[in-house]
Amino acid sequence: MPFAPYGGVCADDEIVKKRLIEEAISIVRERGMSYIELRNQEEKSNSDFRTDYTYVTFIIPLDSDPDILWRKTAKGARRAVKKALRENVRISMGHEYLDDFYTIYAERNKEFGTPVHSYLFFKHILSIFQDQVNIQVAEKDGKIIGAKFLLFFKDRIISGWAASDGRYRTISPNSLLTWEILRYGCEKGYAFFDFGRSEKDSGTFRFKRAWGGAIIKQLYYQFYIHKTRNLPVLKRNSLKRRIFSNFWRKLPLPMTKVIGPHIRKNLP
Structure with a gap:
């Protein structure tokens, strides 16, 4: 693949x-x-x-009760979610956010020094796998400041690609995006959230490890x-x-x- x-x-x-x-x-x-x-x-x-x-990759077992998952999440991650809520960050989901996702994705990857996939790459995925893909976004004051490109397969939700606007890092849009998709997965009856791969001891590794009793799986x-x-x-x-x-x-x-x-x- x-x-x-x-x-x-x-x-x-x-x-x-x-x-x-x-x-x-x-x-x-x-x-x-x-x-x-x-x-x-x-x-x-x-x-x-x-x-x-x-x-490694991170697998989070979901529960029908989101509160159980919340209690398993590290205090620092919970504080970040609450901060985003206090800042009136709002979460939405839909295919119509493709342009917004790609803009943030391209900007963030430039900051990381990493080449991007083409816009058509994501557009074709949305077109071919319409019922198995969605885009989740974080919005503040009418501006999209974070996004996740999500894949849905059998009993799990997979975080395929994610990016957030670095200028809004202090209000933690990515933390709220993460919690809301975990809560969504619990409420919709999914069994697992696959957080995607990370290098050991990297920034993303430490971020992902904080959520919902995440299981670290070697690749x-x-x-x-x-x-x-x-x-x-x-x-x-x-x-x-x-x-x-x-x-x-x-x-x-x-x-x-x-x-x-x-x-x-x-x-x-």
Whole structure:
């Protein structure tokens, strides 16, 4: 699955899994590719693969009673939610917020020094998976200051992409967005909220860990290396990522929207 934080081999039989991996390795060799990557939720023992442990994901078990989840949430996160409410931040949800989401998403990724997906990428997801996708936004005084692009699959809600306006960080719109989607999931009968992947000990890691008794789950990115010696650079604090990010932050926002998708499709 392109751009998915995890997936792995799609099979329910160990022999079939083994054959699929063998065929994938053959294709890498025949076509002269550098590597193949499997984003597994469980580490597969295979001497042909090397494992990277950079990322984890956070799974929050939901409850029919949101108050139970609220009590499991760290005090600091609860204070942030209450602050956003005092500042009259309002939460809404709907497909009509695509433009607002993309504007904040592009601006925030420029600040992070990260190329964006194209606007059409998100538009097509909304079009094809109409009943399994929605956009949640935080609004203050008529201005959208935060947004989450959400995926709904079986018994879980997945936080696909999220961004907030850095100028409003002190009133915690992302905290209120998070609590409201957790409460929504409880009331609608979902079993889990998948908070998405984060690097260990990063800012997003610490933010996500505070909510509703979140379960931290290790992700195993396993690589078959063919025409390269090193694993692809995954960590944000790597030298190459830092150099690129510093350059990207200096570009005009409209340019990042045009160039970004062509670069983003090649990033791990």
